[in-house]
Each structure stands twice: as structure tokens, then as C-alpha cells.
Amino acid sequence: MSMRSETKMVPTRPVGIVPERDLDHCPVLEASHLGIEFGGLHAVDDFNLVIGKTEIAGLIGPNGAGKTTVFNLLTKVYQPTMGTILLNGRDTAGMNTIQVNQHGIARTFQNIRLFNNMSVEDNVRIGLHNQIKYGMFSGIFRLPTFWKNEKRQHEKAPDLLSILNRQDMADVPAGSLPYGAQRRLEIIRALATNPSLLLLDEPAAGMNPHETEELMQNIVKIRDQFQIAVLLIEHDMNLVMGICEGICVLNFGKIIAKGTAAEIQSNPTVIEAYLGKRKEG
């Protein structure tokens, strides 16, 4: 194991991973000694990661390394059996998926999970659910709060859709969108929940090089515009090496390397475990 930062117990900020501009801010995420056991199997073990306030970070590793499990732990789809997660400095112990989302983590899914029978705009409105609130009775009896808030939602949804150039599709059922558009809609829906950390699970899967290029620009654009952090799982090394400031490599549930793109590319452990086999990068 070559990475010195691995041995440190306290979630300090390893230089070269959190971008310098974020050093003055509380990191958006500090996971320390995070782990989960499924019937004796350590699917994820001793996972430590710090993500700066406006960092784009990548989580890579061979298939079955436990990357999606990490996402499921961070969003509390699975309750971690050990370790702590600090979200904007606040401990998330005892929170469920819903509370974690309300405290700032939004995600997309590897196998797309849209609300297929609802329109694109309604999918975004669901994302805005906890931003723009009114009660059931205002809704049923069409009280003034209903009209006011519906109007706000109706105005905000196209704004969000326009970030990824989707505003023309507002009335189409989400399930009938082409694959790439569905992935983008999932990102917009996640953004609508006003997160401080956006988790993207293989956002470029199934996209052609041109679409991937556009996606890379969009991820950077989202980060710049919303001033949020992004953690992404991706197999497309061009994307990962191109936009991720810090990269974390996972194998068999354990972190085997952390660093910048250049560091990861030259790391012998990583090459042996992962890149070497695939003759990439």
C-alpha cells in the first residue's frame, strides 16, 4: 500500500485531493472507517474519503469492487455497520435516506430510476418537492398557497431543464425518453432537490463519445453554477481523468489508492489491480 493517507485515522484533508480553493470551507463529506458487512462478507471496509465543497471527485474500481455499495451507504439505502459519515460537518448517524437527501445528498442510479409514467416536468417537480411546499388541503381546495407555489414550481422546472437543454421535452412521459436523455433527466431531478453533494452512478454509461464529451462539460457547468460537490462512479476513464480533481480507487471493498488523475495513472497498485488489465489510460 503506497498511500500514506490510508494509515491516518482522523479525517484530515489530504493535500492534493481536496482542491486548494475548498480548504477554507468545511468539507461537504467526511466518511471515516465506513463499512458494511453482509453475512460476514465485508462488502465495503474502512472507507475513508473527504470531499471539498466544490470538488469533482471520482470513485473507480473494477466491477464488483463495492462502488455502488458506497453510494448506498452514503445515502443510507444500507445502514453502515461501522464508521461515521459527516455531511457538511453534521453526523448522519440515525438518519434515513429521506433525511440524508434533505441534508444535502442527491443521487442518480446505475440502472435508471425515473418516474416513468410521469412527464419530464413532473419528474423535476418531484425533485422540487421539499423546496416548494404546501399541504394536502391547499391542494384539494385550491387555496391561494396552492396557486402561488404551483406557479413557482412551474417557473423553476424549465430553469432546471434548461441547464441540460431539456426544456423542450417537459410534457413527454419520462419513460419514453431516449436513454441518454433519461440519464440527464435523472441528474436534473437530483439537482432539483438542492443538494450540496451530487452522487452520479455511471452517468456516461451507454453514451457515445460525443454525448460523453457534452456530459463532462455539463458536470463542470453544474458544479460552477450551483457551487456544489460531485462524486461520480464511472468506467469511462477519459471522463474520470478529464474532470475529476480527486480520484479514489476501490477494489474488493477497500480503498487501494487516492490522488489526482496523474497520481492514480502512475500508481503501480492501481495499474496492477485495475488499469493494467484493461490496457487503458
Added chain:
Amino acid sequence: MVSFLTYLVNGISLGSVYAIIALGYTMVYGIAKMLNFAHGDVIMIGGYMAYCAAMYMKLPVIVCVLFAMVICTLLGILIERFAYKPLRMATSLAVLITAIGMSYLLQNAALLIWGSTPKSFPQLFNFGSMKLFDGEMIIPGTSVLTIAANIVIMLLLTWFTGKTKMGKAMRAVSEDKGAAELMGINVNQTISTTFAIGSALAAVAGILLCSSYPNLMPTTGSMPGIKAFTAAVFGGIGSIPGAMIGGILLGIIEILGKAYVSQELGDAFVFAVLIVVLLVKPTGLLGKKIHEKV
């Protein structure tokens, strides 16, 4: 004490009937992932068939039973072929409604053929009864027969699904239809066979039920059908030993509940226990836990 034991035996006997019906439900659910609501009515048809064979054709008992089983098997295969098979790809709700339609169809056909007045089911089995504790406790012969039949059926089914080629094919299809097909298993034939077996069991259950409660009506099958379905869920739907345990427990609870709690609330008691079990163990006593992959 003696009365308690009598109730217990009655409960096990009734529960054995539920268990045999529940086996049909659970096998069909396991393999076709559908709630075959018409199953309870196949029981009723089985009862009527045995009744006709015994009363009009004056056939010997064993032939009556076989006759009912053959007719019900054919009926089961026909129902599957014409009503359920075209819906293999449809939503489960569509299949459920079709099954309900089939249940109405069988009930009303029976109503037209045999009328609404209850038929008194003939005493097919004259074994006399067992007397225990100096004659204080009487166990009717039919109860003993029912329990014995249940044990035999259970053992046969366990052997069948575990050891035979068709049984293994059934398990494979219930696990993963697509993969089974790729392995060269004839899925349609396997599902047909499952319906055939379930319906044959329903005929047996119908005869046993009517032997203990000799009131045969077009609606005879519906309540035992619902309860047996409950029993299948109670034990963990899809599981053969689960159906057996669920059925027997349900029978015992029903008889004891009616005896000691309240005659009117016996059924409510059964369903209340079901609810409690499902809340503690959401997939039934022996059901497998299902994880949704994220």
C-alpha cells in the same frame, strides 16, 4: 382437557384440508406468480363430480375419487390454457381479474347445473370412528383419513419436486422462467403440469372437505379457498412445507378460536393471526426474504 384434544384433532383435520388446497395455491403462485382465485371453485367442482359419480353412476368410492381428480385435472389444464396462458405477459392485476372472472364462471355454471339448494354429500368413507379415553373422545374416521391423506400428499410432493425431472423443471421455472427456457425446459408444459397437479389436489381436498362438512353448494369452495390462500401466505407463499404448516396452524386456530373465543368471530380471529404473522415476518413463516437491488 378431552374436549381440548377433540378440538385440536378437528383443527388438524380441517387444517389438513386447508393445507391440501394451499399446496395448489402455493405451487401455482410459485411457478406462474399469479393468485389463482378460481382454485377454490375447482374444489367445489371436485365435490360435485364425486357427488355425481356416487349418486348417479353409483361408482365405487375409489373410482369416484379418481373420476373427480381426472375431471378437475382436465379443468385445471383447460383454464390455464384458455384463460391464463394468453396473459403470461400481462400485468399481475389483469391476471387476477381474469382469475376472478373464472371463479364467477365456475360458480355460476355450477349454479345452473346443480341449482342453489345445498346437496347433501354422500358418506363415501364408512370407517366408523376411533374412541379414546373410555369413549369420551371420539375421532371420526374421516378426520383420520384427511390427516393421513395430507401426510401422504405432502411426502409425495416433496419427493416429486425434489427428485423427478419434472419436479426439478418446476423449481427451475419458478426460480427464473427465462433461464429455465434457455436450459431447454418446456416452460408452458411445466406450468400446465403444475396446474394439473394443483387441480387434482383440489379435487381431493373437495371430497375430504365435503366428507367432513357435507353441504355442497356452488359457493362451497370460495371461503375455504380464501382461507387456504391465507394459509399459503401465512406459511410463506411459494413454499410447500410452508403451505402445509400454514394450513394446519390455520385450521387449529380457527377451531380453537371458534370454541374458546367466539363462534361468530372465529374467522376474524384467523385473519387477525395472519395479520400479526405478516407484520412480524412480512413474507410468511417459511418465506424467503426478498431484497430489492439498488
Added chain:
Amino acid sequence: MKKISKTTKSNFITYALVIVAFIFCQIWLKGVIPGFKMGKALRGQMVPICVYIVMAISLNLVVGISGELSLGHAGFMSVGAFTGAVASAWLLGAFAMENEILRLIIAMLMGGCIAAIAGVIIGVPVLRLRGDYLAIVTLAFGEIIKNVMNCMYFSLDGGRLYVAFNDPSLPGKMLIDGPKGTKGVSTIASFGMGFALIIVTLIVVLNLINSRSGRAIMAIRDNRIAAESVGLNITKYKMMAFVTSSAICGMAGALYGLNYSSVVATKFNFNTSILVLVFVVLGGIGNIRGSIIAAALLTILPELLREFADYRMLVYAIVLILVMLATNNPKLRLLIDNIVGKIKGGKHSAKEADKA
């Protein structure tokens, strides 16, 4: 924005349909046009038709919008029917409320409230389960309600209400007599009130669907895990749909109970739940207008088949199976989709031309 959204237009058609049908039925009922007067058998069906339409809409809220199969909705109808019958008799006996319309409204509201409470009690455990298990537990609750109602005794003696469980010895005039059901109910239900209830139900359900809460309910139906990931409170919204539905069922039940001088608890059995479910499925799951049409047609159908007397339920069963087979036949479906697509496509291009 000037554009009227598709849903608004669709809802408008639904309201218009109900209002037109009501006016038509009133003309038919009153015999305004000579020689065109409704027969007695059908006249007796007018309130039940309204009740079943409301039941179908409310069940569609649970099955279609919230995506949970309930097989016990007759239970809520039963609670409403018995509450309504008791409430009406009590209002008359204890408060001398002679106004029938007011009494009917209050009885229906009380039926709705008690059914909503039953909905909460049942919803809390039931909604923790999923799929077929949820269905079987709703079935179980439906049967339990039926059995419990069979053991309820209510009586009115000098303006005082007496209640007993499994004990028929109550003083005064019996209102509910255990297995014999409600007794001597003054039948104050009317077609007009049935119509009003349909409209109220439509307002509640359609407005709920097209609001923040309704969208949350549908999102949970479409993808539970994604809904959780965007911070929707699953239990809250599932409960909202379930309890709203049970309250509406209770109101429909109260109207039903006050339409007959006597109703027994076993009327609200599993078969009644299934009957309503059939309306919902045939009308199209999640399609409110479809539920209304299916409920109305299928309630009249057995009446129209009355000349076939014994065969009518058999025919009903066969029709049901054939409709299910036809609507789920992929080839036929494709054909229908194509035709619908063409009609809609035609309209669309016309609109485009208008804009230009």
C-alpha cells in the same frame, strides 16, 4: 401561459360527462319527454350506481394512483353504511333533525370520518407490506370488519344511543341488530345526493392527483427507491392516499346504507370488494373517467341482462374474461394504439397549423 394543459382538459371532460349524464338521467327519471320514462328496476339502481361510481373512483386512488392492490375496500363501505344508519336515526331521535338533506349530509360526513379512522388503523400495519402480501392483508381486514360488524348492536332509547358487542339485549328501538343488520332505516338517500357525492369525490381526487401531494403519491408508485432518494416520505403519502380513499368509501357506504331499509353486514364481503376492483381494472387502472364509465355500465349490465335471469352472471363472467383477454392481447393492443395514435396525431398537426 395561455395553453390549457392536457390534464385540465381531461378533467373538464370528466366533470362535463358526469353533469350531462346526471341531467339526462333526471329527464329520463322525471319523464319530461313523453314516452321516455325510466323503468322501475332501473330507477332503483340510480343510487347504487352513484355509490359504485364513488367506490370505483376511491379504489382507483389506491390501486391506480398509489399502486397498492386493496381487496378489502368493502370493509370501509360497511363501516360507512352502519355509521350512516346509526347517525341518521340518532340525529332524528335525539336532536329531532327533520331536514332530510341536512341529516343525510351529516350522516355521510360521519360515515366518512369513522371510515377514515378505520383507514388509519388499518393503513398503519398494512402499508408496511408490499405487493401480494399487502393485498392479502387488506382482504383479511375486510373479512374482520365484516365479522365484527356482524356482532355489533346499536339501539336508541329516548334519545340515548346504546352500543353493545355480541350482546343483543339492548333497551329501546334496535338500529343495528347484529347479523340481521340495520333495521327500519328511513331511506333518505337520493339520486341528487349521489350526484353531489360523485362531484365532491371528483373534486377531491382529481385535485389531489394534480397537486404536490398527488405527484408524490404517483412518484412513489412509479419508483419507490428513487422517490426515497429525492426525499419523499413514503409512509406519509401512502397513508394519505389510503385514508382519503377510505373516507370517500365511508361516505359512499353511508349513502348506500341510507338507501335501503335494511342492510346486512355480509353484503359488504369479499365479492363486493372484488366487484369494485373489476370496475377499476376494466375502466383502466389510474383512469378516473374510465372507472366512472365502467362502474355505471357494469352496474346496469346485470339489470339489462335480467331477461336472461339465470344466465346473467354467467354471461357477466364470460364478458369479464373475454374483455381481459382482448385488452391484454398484444396484437390487438398495438392495433388500438395505432388507431388512437393516428387520431391524436391528426389533431396535433391541426393544432400546429393553427399556431402557425
